[in-house]
Amino acid sequence: MSKNKKTFFIKINGKSYRAKEGQTILDVALKNKIFITRLCYHPDTVAQGSCRLCLVEIKGKKGLFTACNTQAEPEMDILTDSKNISRAKQTNLELIFTEHCEECADCIYKYNCSIKEFAKENKVKINKFPDRKKDHPVHQFGPALIFDSKKCIDCGICVDICKKVGACFLEYEKKGDFYEVTPSSDPKKDCIYCGQCLTHCPVGAFEGVGEFESIEEPLKQKDQGKTVVFQFAPSIRSTIGEEFGMPHGSIVTGRLIAAIKKLGIENVFDVSVAADVTTIEEAKELIERLGDKKASVPMFTSCCPGWVKYLEFYQPEFIPHLTSVRSPQIIMGGLIKTYWAEKNNIDPKDIVVVSIMPCVAKKYEIERPEVMIGDIKPVDHVLTTREFAQLLKKHKIDLKEVKAVAPDPFISAPTGAGVIYGASGGVMESALRTAYKMITGKKLPKLELKQVRGIEGFKKAEIDIDGKKLKVGVVNGAANAQKILDELKENPKAYDYVEMMACFGGCIGGGGQPVPVNDEIRKKRAQGLYNIDNRKNIRMADESPFVKTLYKEFLADHDNVHKTCHTTFSKKEKEVHPTPYKK
Amino acid sequence: MSDIITKLKKANLLGRGGAAFPTHLKWQMVKDQKSDTKYIVANGSEGEPATQKDGYIVEHYPETLIQGLKLALDAIENSSAFIYLRKDYFKKYKNKLKKLIGDLPIEVFAEKGGYLSGEETMVCQEIEKSILRPRHKPPFPGQAGIHDYPTLINNIETFYYAAKIAEGKYNNERFYTILGDVKNPGVYELSAKATIKDILKETKNLPDFKFFAQVGGGASGEIILDTEIDQLAQGSGSIVVHNQEKTDPYELMSEWLQFFMAQNCDKCTPCREGTYRLAEMIKNKEISKEDFEDLLFTLENTSFCALGKMVVPPLRTMSHKILKI
Numbered sequence: 001m002s003k004n005k006k007t008f009f010i011k012i013n014g015k016s017y018r019a020k021e022g023q024t025i026l027d028v029a030l031k032n033k034i035f036i037t038r039l040c041y042h043p044d045t046v047a048q049g050s051c052r053l054c055l056v057e058i059k060g061k062k063g064l065f066t067a068c069n070t071q072a073e074p075e076m077d078i079l080t081d082s083k084n085i086s087r088a089k090q091t092n093l094e095l096i097f098t099e100h101c102e103e104c105a106d107c108i109y110k111y112n113c114s115i116k117e118f119a120k121e122n123k124v125k126i127n128k129f130p131d132r133k134k135d136h137p138v139h140q141f142g143p144a145l146i147f148d149s150k151k152c153i154d155c156g157i158c159v160d161i162c163k164k165v166g167a168c169f170l171e172y173e174k175k176g177d178f179y180e181v182t183p184s185s186d187p188k189k190d191c192i193y194c195g196q197c198l199t200h201c202p203v204g205a206f207e208g209v210g211e212f213e214s215i216e217e218p219l220k221q222k223d224q225g226k227t228v229v230f231q232f233a234p235s236i237r238s239t240i241g242e243e244f245g246m247p248h249g250s251i252v253t254g255r256l257i258a259a260i261k262k263l264g265i266e267n268v269f270d271v272s273v274a275a276d277v278t279t280i281e282e283a284k285e286l287i288e289r290l291g292d293k294k295a296s297v298p299m300f301t302s303c304c305p306g307w308v309k310y311l312e313f314y315q316p317e318f319i320p321h322l323t324s325v326r327s328p329q330i331i332m333g334g335l336i337k338t339y340w341a342e343k344n345n346i347d348p349k350d351i352v353v354v355s356i357m358p359c360v361a362k363k364y365e366i367e368r369p370e371v372m373i374g375d376i377k378p379v380d381h382v383l384t385t386r387e388f389a390q391l392l393k394k395h396k397i398d399l400k401e402v403k404a405v406a407p408d409p410f411i412s413a414p415t416g417a418g419v420i421y422g423a424s425g426g427v428m429e430s431a432l433r434t435a436y437k438m439i440t441g442k443k444l445p446k447l448e449l450k451q452v453r454g455i456e457g458f459k460k461a462e463i464d465i466d467g468k469k470l471k472v473g474v475v476n477g478a479a480n481a482q483k484i485l486d487e488l489k490e491n492p493k494a495y496d497y498v499e500m501m502a503c504f505g506g507c508i509g510g511g512g513q514p515v516p517v518n519d520e521i522r523k524k525r526a527q528g529l530y531n532i533d534n535r536k537n538i539r540m541a542d543e544s545p546f547v548k549t550l551y552k553e554f555l556a557d558h559d560n561v562h563k564t565c566h567t568t569f570s571k572k573e574k575e576v577h578p579t580p581y582k583k
Numbered sequence: 584m585s586d587i588i589t590k591l592k593k594a595n596l597l598g599r600g601g602a603a604f605p606t607h608l609k610w611q612m613v614k615d616q617k618s619d620t621k622y623i624v625a626n627g628s629e630g631e632p633a634t635q636k637d638g639y640i641v642e643h644y645p646e647t648l649i650q651g652l653k654l655a656l657d658a659i660e661n662s663s664a665f666i667y668l669r670k671d672y673f674k675k676y677k678n679k680l681k682k683l684i685g686d687l688p689i690e691v692f693a694e695k696g697g698y699l700s701g702e703e704t705m706v707c708q709e710i711e712k713s714i715l716r717p718r719h720k721p722p723f724p725g726q727a728g729i730h731d732y733p734t735l736i737n738n739i740e741t742f743y744y745a746a747k748i749a750e751g752k753y754n755n756e757r758f759y760t761i762l763g764d765v766k767n768p769g770v771y772e773l774s775a776k777a778t779i780k781d782i783l784k785e786t787k788n789l790p791d792f793k794f795f796a797q798v799g800g801g802a803s804g805e806i807i808l809d810t811e812i813d814q815l816a817q818g819s820g821s822i823v824v825h826n827q828e829k830t831d832p833y834e835l836m837s838e839w840l841q842f843f844m845a846q847n848c849d850k851c852t853p854c855r856e857g858t859y860r861l862a863e864m865i866k867n868k869e870i871s872k873e874d875f876e877d878l879l880f881t882l883e884n885t886s887f888c889a890l891g892k893m894v895v896p897p898l899r900t901m902s903h904k905i906l907k908i
Contacts, residue, residue: 049719052852052885064884069719084884091881095856128874129860154855172849177859179849 008074013081019072026054026067029080036080037089037118039096039202040155041068043518044504045164048156052092053118055085064088090122097126099133100203101150106212107204108386108515115153115203137579139183143209143367144193144360145511151205152181158197158206165502166310166479167192175581183578190313191576192478193361194306194502195511208360208384208512215391218354218381219263227346230260231269231332232356234414235422235507236385238528239358242514242521243389244399249524251532254404257412261405262397270407271355272414274332275421275430276541277550278303281325281565282427283435283541286497296320298473298488298495301427303327305365306502306511308569310478315485316571324566328421329355329362330371333378334564339554340411354381356388358422358510361502370567384512410546416533417541423526424476424506425452425459428499432463432472434541440466447539453530455505455522458483473498476506585614585658587749594748599757600626600701600738601799601818606745609735612725614659616733623655623664624710624729624736627672628694628701632842633801634821636758637739639770641668641676644743649683651742654749655735656688663688666739667706670694698802698846699890703728703736716848717888759816761788762801763824779812779822790824795905797823802842803893806900832905836865836898843894853882854891861898872908 006021012034019028024047029036040051047068054067059077064084079085096115104110119126136149159181162170169191172179183191198206210217222228241250253270260268282301289295302308302322311318326334333355337348355362359382365371366379383391392399407413417433420426429449436444451461452474459474473495475481481500488494503509505522508529533539541547555561591607598604613621625648629637640648652664666680666689673693680691694700696715704718707729728734737745740758747753757775762768765788773782779798783789790809797804799818807814809827816822825835840862849855857878864870883895902908 047719049887050851052881052887055885066885071721084880087877088881088885091857091877092852092885095852095860095881098856098860129863132856132859154849154852156850177844178855 010072010074010076010078012078023072024068025056025065025070025072025076025078028072029067034080036067037122038068039114039118039153040157042157042161042200042202044200045157045160048160050154050156051096053089055089056080057082057085086122090124093118093122093124094126094128096153097124098129098131099153101131101134102126103148103151106207108198108207108211109204110390112515113204135582136180137581139576139579140209141183141191141576142193142364144364145191145195145198146207146209146211147183147197148205148207149180149182151203153203153205154179154181155202156181157200157202161196161200164479165192165194165196165477165504166482167194169576170197183576185578187574190309190572190574192306192310192313192502193364193511194478195360196503198360198511199509199513199515199517208387209363211384211387212390215383215387215394218352218383219391221352222264226350226352227267228265228352228354229267229269229336230265230354230356231271231329231336232256232260233329233358233362233422233507234272234275234419234426235358235510235513235525235529236356236388237419237532238422238525239508239513240385240389241399243386246400247524248521249528251528252399252404253532254406255399255402257407258402258405259392259397259399262402263391263395268408268412269332269336270412270414270418271328271332272418272421273411273544273546274335275328275418276415276544276547277331277335277555277565278325278328278421278427279417279430279434279541280547280551281561282323282431283438285323285325286431286435287438290496297493298471298498299323301499302567302569303421303427304361304501304503304507305359305368306361307478307481307500309361309364309572310481310502312569312572313574315482318485318488319569319571322569324568326371326565326567327365328418329357329382330365330378330567331565333366334371334373334376335550335554337376337378338373338560338564339550348376352380353378354383355379356385357382358385358507358512359503360384360511362512368567370569373563386512386514389514410549413544413546415541415544416536416539418544419532419536420529422507422529423453424455424501425449425474425499426506426529428452428472428474428497430541431497432470433539436463436465437540437542443540452499453526455509455519455526457504471496475499476501476509477504478502587654587658587745588614590748591745594753594755596741596744596748596753598738599740599744599820601631603817606737606741609725609737610655610658613733613735616726618733619661620730620732621659621662622710622729622732622734623652623659623662624706624734625652625664625666625739625742626701626703626706626736627666627668627739628706629669629672629739630698630701630846631800631802631804631819631821633760633762633797633804633823634819635760636770636820638672639758639760640739640743641672641680645676645680645683647743647746648739649680649687649689650749651744651746652689653687654745655737655742659735662735663690665690665692665710667692667694667710669700698842699848699888702888702890704888706736707734716850717890719887757820760819760821761786761824762821763796764790764794764826764829765824776815778814779807779816782816782822783812783824788824790826793827794824795827795830796825797897800893802839803897805896806904808904827905832901833865833868836901837862839897840865840894843890847890851885851887851891853878854886854894857882858891858894861894870902870906870908875902875908
């Protein structure tokens with residue numbers, strides 16, 4: 001039975017607001033759109049209470065209080081501005097600026113920097129004190145992420161979020177007189193490249209590798225006579241609009257294709273088309289595994305490279321459970337350089353495939369030797385959603401102003417199933433739509449599998465397929481995946497099929513997506529994708545015209561299926577080590 | 584109200600860790616909580632430089648300390664206790680204490696951290712073996728302490744006097760640590776009503792030269808001039824005498840700040856960065872009054888825990904009284 005929480009009124013700046021027992025002053029303020037300066041608060045983690053900027057006064061109480069961790073109490077009379085608040089806020093901001101070596105031109109918060117705003121509002125002299133961290137190291141996390149500790153303001157969010165994800169790779173270590181955020185040197189801990197540290201850092205101390213200094217590289221290759229093609233991931237269509245001031249969840253597929261073409265790129269592929277291939281191969285594999293007593297069941301999805309890295313490093317004994325099917329980006333890249341290249345009579349060596357991805361781990365995925373097709377690398381460059389948006393801005397292309405073009409009916413016309421890959425639960429839903437049909441010969445009575453939708457970190461469902469109950473799990477956040485693994489250690493038959501994503505909410509909450517992000521935003525982004533699916537005539541992967549032709553012309557050959565659609569996995573040793581501090 | 588708590592109230596015993604919170608209120612609060620598990624901690628972290636009285640009590644009166652804990656164990660149902668000691672005390676006294684404890688539900692615990700580990704919520708973090716950073720208050724340990732169970736945390740000296748009160752042998756005394764430029768340094772048990780002047784006189788430590796004293800902790804204590812010693816010794820009851828002519832105030836302030844910087848947890852902005860900026864100003868002897876006062880104000884009003892606030896009194900009194908800034 002849920003206990004009803006008491007409600008009462010508090011005053012903020014003289015006006016009365018309703019508050020609920022357990023709410024902090026900041027909760028009440030945010031709910032009522034009252035602005036309170038803050039840096040270390042993120043709704044995805046517990047209140048850090050470290051930046052000391054969300055200062056308020058409470059009538060009748062001495063001193064200043066932090067709104068983020070002071071509970072609202074009946075009849076509290078709160079001020080969010082006063083001489084004392086300004087004085088302390090200004091001083092703390094000046095101190096925060098001594099930790100943050102500004103590099104605004106390349107920053108992910110170039111256009112929406114909170115501390116710069118706060119400095120202006122509070123008349124802060126940002127150079128009042130010298131930079132304390134100017135000799136601090138830059139850490140690189142594989143081909144995915146950069147952590148520039150010269151910009152870190154020690155808010156603590158990244159350490160918490162890394163723990164919440166389940167990697168526990170970022171930690172505090174004492175260097176001289178100070179505890180510093182640093183990648184772990186523990187051989188048993190490693191980065192999984194999810195990039196949640198990046199999307200949660202309030203000051204841009206983390207960035208993708210190459211963000212933004214290398215974003216022009218792919219276009220330069222066009223000038224060198226290469227055939228440069230672009231492909232974009234399922235989730236991009238409902239997130240990139242944010243970078244151009246459009247509402248969260250805006251669908252911009254046609255504009256996105258038009259914008260890429262404006263950069264002089266002729267061929268634009270939709271990765272959702274390859275997601276349909278992933279779906280078919282994965283559904284086949286699932287049916288095979290379920291019918292084979294010796295096979296590893298449950299089967300785990302493997303299209304999230306962060307999750308795959310987590311499993312290969314932290315729980316390698318479960319590797320046989322990963323589906324061997326390649327991720328949509330790698331399948332698409334491989335098909336472009338084999339099937340499409342042959343059809344168009346282009347030497348694959350002259351093709352440069354550029355992916356626009358919601359993810360920094362995808363930068364790592366393309367470097368995995370297991371994805372090579374002979375000596376062909378399926379994908380040459382990965383630009384994150386943010387990087388690609390920045391590239392458009394540099395070329396003065398405003399997505400909001402661009403006129404949408406119709407997608408190429410062959411290479412960029414996915415089914416609804418291929419589009420929902422971008423949301424947590426989407427891979428599972430797509431595969432089950434097709435698996436159900438493969439097993440029963442019929443379509444699911446209701447295509448929407450509502451049980452596996454939503455941004456919750458842990459979802460469980462039973463799907464009835466011809467009288468057999470299929471036990472499925474859908475998790476986002478590697479820590480939730482670990483819960484499933486722990487459950488399986490106790491009861492190996494607890495699941496038949498599990499979808500795992502490293503990032504909160506799946507790819508729509510990925511480390512390459514626009515910032516800021518929170519549950520509200522993730523919900524809207526996911527809803528955008530489900531809206532597309534609802535409106536599509538074709539919502540089953542196996543009904544895609546591209547897929548049908550492909551299986552007739554190219555994937556009828558088993559060798560082709562093997563080399564373009566399947567991969568292998570292996571136990572991984574620690575890859576990321578901290579950069580030492582200068583003595 | 585139980586017998587002992589009434590007695591504590593009547594004797595008006597105040598906590599001897601430095602904050603001087605009425606002891607009977609703490610005991611009553613933990614007693615009143617509904618819980619099948621409760622904890623009691625005798626805090627012997629004694630991280631403040633120039634304070635030695637908890638170590639002195641453990642060395643000379645361990646039976647009285649354990650008697651005090653026993654009273655708390657009896658008064659508070661479902662409870663077990665810890666004697667929480669800083670590393671060197673633990674090493675020195677653990678065997679002796681364990682022998683005296685016998686079958687009582689009291690564990691001798693070695694703290695891992697330093698100065699900050701004497702702070703109440705840190706005591707809980709230490710015993711839980713959690714990350715060594717203070718917690719937000721409320722909830723107070725009396726409501727939700729170790730593993731979120733109600734936890735009574737008192738200084739070792741407080742438990743010592745609880746036992747004395749129960750025996751009817753308490754005459755409002757307390758322990759003082761006297762160090763610095765004095766002839767008879769050491770720990771003394773004297774009246775809690777004695778002024779600093781009385782204490783120095785009675786222990787034959789009153790200097791015949793111009794001096795100032797740091798009172799209530801060798802890092803966080805306030806500076807008291809020799810013209811101001813007709814007052815009580817507050818905080819943890821330590822008195823460090825400095826020969827005013829022979830003492831470089833900058834050097835002394837630097838020592839405090841180095842201590843705070845080494846001992847703080849670096850969680851919150853004012854304590855991490857503010858303390859560092861103050862240290863830099865003092866090292867370079869370039870103190871802008873405005874910046875200095877802004878930093879002290881911000882430390883005092885916005886630090887996450889007590890440590891950051893404790894940086895302020897010594898610096899403020901030193902700068903006002905000696906440096907005349």
